[in-house]
Amino acid sequence: MHPIALQEGADLDGFRRAVRRLAAARAAPDEVLWSAGAPSLFGAAAGASPADGAPVRLPQAVGRLIETVVCHSDPERYALLYRLVWRVLNGERALLDRHADPLVHRLERLDKAVRRDIHKMHAFLRFHTVPDPDGGERYAAWFEPDHHIVEAVAPFFVERFESMVWTILTPKGSLHWDRQRLMSGPPAERPDSPADDRFAEGWQRYYESTFNPARVNPAAMRAEMPRKYWANMPETAAIPALIRSAPARVQAMLEAEAAIPRRRTPEKAVAAMARQAPANLEELNSLIRRSEPLVPGATQAVTGEGPEGAAIAFVGEQPGDREDREGRPFVGPAGQLLTAALAEAGIDRNGVYLTNAVKHFKFVQRGKRRIHQSPTAGEIKHYRWWLLTELGFVRPRLVVALGATAALALTGRAVPVLRERGPMAFDGWDGFVTVHPSHLLRLPEEAERRKAQADFVADLRRAAALARGRR
Amino acid sequence: MxxxxxxxxxxxxxxxxYDASCASSGAKPRRGGKEGLGSTTGxxxxxxxxxxxxxxxLLKILLTNHCLFDCVYCINRRSSNVRRARFTVEEVVRLTLGFYKRNCIEGLFLSSGIIRxxxxTMEQMMLVARTLRRDHGFAGYIHLKTIPEASPWLIEQAGLWADRLSINLELPSDHSLKAFAPEKNGGTIKAAMGQVNERILEAREERRRFSPAGQSTQLIVGADDATDRSVLETSGTLYQRYGLRRVYYSxxxxxxxxxxxxxxKPPPLQRENRLYQADWLLRYYGFTVEEIASGGENGMLDLGIDPKLAWALKNRERFPVDVNRADREMLLRVPGLGARAVDKILSARRHARLRMEDLARLSSGLRRSRPFLIAADYHPTGGLTDRLDLRRRLVTPSSQLSLF
Structure with missing residues (x-):
């Protein structure tokens, strides 16, 4: 006979050491006498001893099952688990797939019970505020789990309430989190009923109000929230009265005659609802400025610039680093190039409308530099409604797409800019496609750049002529 | 407070x-850490x-129950004499954080009557979500009821902060909508669903966060004369065309x-229950609307038995099914066998021929399955599947509480 004494609660380490020793001794399950309830060794380091055998290799699913089942309060849990380990080690590696095997079936039920207990503790535990000597916020809770799951629930509460200071007391152990470290403590006694702030009262009102008396079904409620949990959930105090009064409330609703509205129809307000679209460019721009960038990071939205009714509207890609800081379009290096090219083509920058397909700067930070990132097709589409509404207010004779992003925004398809540069019909607008001025900045060869610059200026002249031609 | x-x-x-949806699942894992608050676990x-x-x-509340719309099925319609109230953005934020810290909720479900x-209205709701996320580092779940009549840019802003967006279709047909909700328009609602779906797909592809738990909707059952078949057809379309995660039936x-x-008189609650079961068959059990509807009469589901059993009783020639041989698709069609039981059967039968006592451990609905299956030691004798009284033998009298 091999007597094994494990500690009170979920003694996973003790069980693991025992399994190694028993496996090394090839001890059959019937030769082992398990007992749990040895006094807990708080603080005592129970490390490996030379008498332990080598680690036992088990399928992952078996390891996971053991971790849960050791939490169960069934005194037979260790004996059942060792029976499983023994069979797995003796030729039945895939035992856990045999869900119909009586041992597997029983262990699965234990596993399920522990998981349910953990889930219910996550769900039904209620924190209340407690006085804090340092004047901060402190929270405490009392809960009575069926199984030894206090350690198992800790990660959930730490993750969710990492920024709070809290204590959880249970008859099976306690937890304390001080925003830095988690401390486990001994079993606790039920504390005196707490005097909570008014949130508990507010929560009860919410609970009562969200209940629909026409659907009363206490059995369904109790199946999911058995009575044993009610004692520690303040809102459940309302349950008896809610159930009692439900039939009368429903009867009253069914008997009540449809009432004549006390207030007259707010005709003006109903009519005004339809006029919610921005009425002018200023209102639209204010919407754009209030909105969050789709990709976080930008300092501000950069809206268009130039007179309404301008003959030509130029649409670029998105604001760059300078534009993002200054809040104006085309003021960075590419913008300066555009300004120069416009002058060369005989176009007054102040007489045209300048804007971007995307209104926020998107970048990655590299050290101190913010490196421009092209917007994705989805992002371009997201900003499209604004762009089209904006052009609707400006009403230019010709819309010039500078580069592929603008062309995509205005046509809804990917346009190979160098091949298709020139006049093009946009969705509802006479359009023209040419390169973005930043294209010129990226060309390495001086000769190539000069040629591209000349082509760009020629495009601008052509666009200006087109816009004039339609005057 | x-x-x-x-x-x-x-x-x-x-x-x-009256909004049935309450799910807080499907969100990508997120945590607030030391500076924020909360987590979503999926x-x-x-x-x-x-x-x-x-x-x-979720804390399920309206920002306000003042409303300019006049939808007859809604307690908050403008012609209703109900008591009115209105929260400020700050108040909703305070309530959400307060209840969340006490572990009462997973997050917020915010809807609103239409004001101005x-x-x-949509902007105020979006501001609640933005304040929670940006100013308080709130990492809990946020579900925003989207107003389909709002501008596209606002719906898209809302999607940046919410875990789930939903747009209620409420009534399954355009003509009921016209009759019962004069300010609403089926085309507008579906266009908004289409827009949200498109944005969700793009964001997923481009690895951006946009309503990561998808969108859902609600259909009210029993206010108009729509049949179960037409309700399910509507759902089928919504799942396929707009990629909805859930359709709720209320x-x-x-x-x-x-x-x-x-x-x-309200419709029996059982009708809603049967629609949920049918919806499940539609999404996870490989049934078509046509097959489900064929189990009932005149386009209505059988209230007395679940739709899978109803279908099986009308297709008896396909049973009994051998649990040791049949493929997954056919096992899923056996009344009483759920998807989880089917998967357990498939894995267990690789190791041994399954007998009835094995099945009793694998499935909790075996009583209903018996006439429809064959096991190593069991065959439904006497043509059990052919007996006319099979239905009566399988149905236990309903124990649902009746208030009327």
Whole structure:
């Protein structure tokens, strides 16, 4: 006979050491006498001893099952688990797939019970505020789990309430989190009923109000929230009265005659609802400025610039680093190039409308530099409604797409800019496609750049002529 | 929290409770860390159950129950005499954080009556979500009820902060919508669903966060004369065309301050239950709307038995099914066998021929399955599947509470 004494609660380490020793001794399950309830060794380091055998290799699913089942309060849990380990080690590696095997079936039920207990503790535990000597916020809770799951629930509460200071007391152990470290403590006694702030009262009102008396079904409620949990959930105090009064409330609703509205129809307000679209460019721009960038990071939205009714509207890609800081379009290096090219083509920058397909700067930070990132097709589409509404207010004779992003925004398809540069019909607008001025900045060869610059200026002249031609 | 705020909470929770959706699942894992608050884990938690058997997972409230719309089925329509109240953005934020810190909720479900304009209302709701996320580092779940009449840019802003967006279709057909909800328009609602779906797909592809838990909708059952078949056809379209995660069915419930246009007597709650079962068959069990509807009569599901059993009773020639041989698709069609039981059967039968006592450990619905299956030691004798009284033998008298 091999007597094994494990500690009170979920003694996973003790069980693991025992399994190694028993496996090394090839001890059959019937030769082992398990007992749990040895006094807990708080603080005592129970490390490996030379008498332990080598680690036992088990399928992952078996390891996971053991971790849960050791939490169960069934005194037979260790004996059942060792029976499983023994069979797995003796030729039945895939035992856990045999869900119909009586041992597997029983262990699965234990596993399920522990998981349910953990889930219910996550769900039904209620924190209340407690006085804090340092004047901060402190929270405490009392809960009575069926199984030894206090350690198992800790990660959930730490993750969710990492920024709070809290204590959880249970008859099976306690937890304390001080925003830095988690401390486990001994079993606790039920504390005196707490005097909570008014949130508990507010929560009860919410609970009562969200209940629909026409659907009363206490059995369904109790199946999911058995009575044993009610004692520690303040809102459940309302349950008896809610159930009692439900039939009368429903009867009253069914008997009540449809009432004549006390207030007259707010005709003006109903009519005004339809006029919610921005009425002018200023209102639209204010919407754009209030909105969050789709990709976080930008300092501000950069809206268009130039007179309404301008003959030509130029649409670029998105604001760059300078534009993002200054809040104006085309003021960075590419913008300066555009300004120069416009002058060369005989176009007054102040007489045209300048804007971007995307209104926020998107970048990655590299050290101190913010490196421009092209917007994705989805992002371009997201900003499209604004762009089209904006052009609707400006009403230019010709819309010039500078580069592929603008062309995509205005046509809804990917346009190979160098091949298709020139006049093009946009969705509802006479359009023209040419390169973005930043294209010129990226060309390495001086000769190539000069040629591209000349082509760009020629495009601008052509666009200006087109816009004039339609005057 | 003072008396006035508690009073408002009562009014605006009462006004929001007819929305059936409550799920807090499907969100990408997120945590608030030391500076923020909260976490989402992917599967939601029900923090309490009310005596109607429904779960309390999110703080489900309206920003206001003032409304310019006049939808007859709605307690908050402009012609209703219900008490009105209105939260400020700050108040909703304070309530959400307060209840969340006490572990009462997974997050917020915010809806609203339409005040001033759809855009104005949507912007206020979006501001609640933005304040929670940006100013408080709130990492809990946020579900925003989207107003389809709001401008596209606002719906898209809302999607940046919410875990789930939903747009209620409410009525399955355009003509019911016209009759019962004069300010609404089926085309507008579907266009908004289409827009949200498109943005969700793009964001997923481009690895941006946009309503990561998808979108859902609600259909009210029993307020108009739509059949179960047409309700399910609508759902089928919504799942396929708009990529919806969930369609919720809400049996039209008697409301205080009811309109005279509505039926006085509500539909049996069982109808809603059967629709949910049918919806499940549609999504996870490989059934078509046509097959499900064929189990009932005149386009209505059988209220007495579940739709899978109803289908099996009308297709008896396909049974009994051998649990040791049949493929997954056919096993899923056996009444009483759920998807989980089927998977356990498939894995267990690789190791041994399954007998009835094995099946009893694998499935909890074996009583209903018996006439429809064959096991190593069992064959339904005497042509059990052919017996005319099979239906009666399988149905236990309903124990549902009746209030009428």
């Amino acid at each position: 003072d008396d006035a705020l508690i009073e408002k909470l009562g009014i605006l929770a009462d006004a929001a409770k 599967s939601g938690i029900c923090h309490a159950y009310t005596p109607d058997g429904r779960c309390v997972s 304009s759809p855009d104005h 049996a039209f419930s008697p409301i205080p301050e009811a309109s005279s246009v509505l039926p006085v």
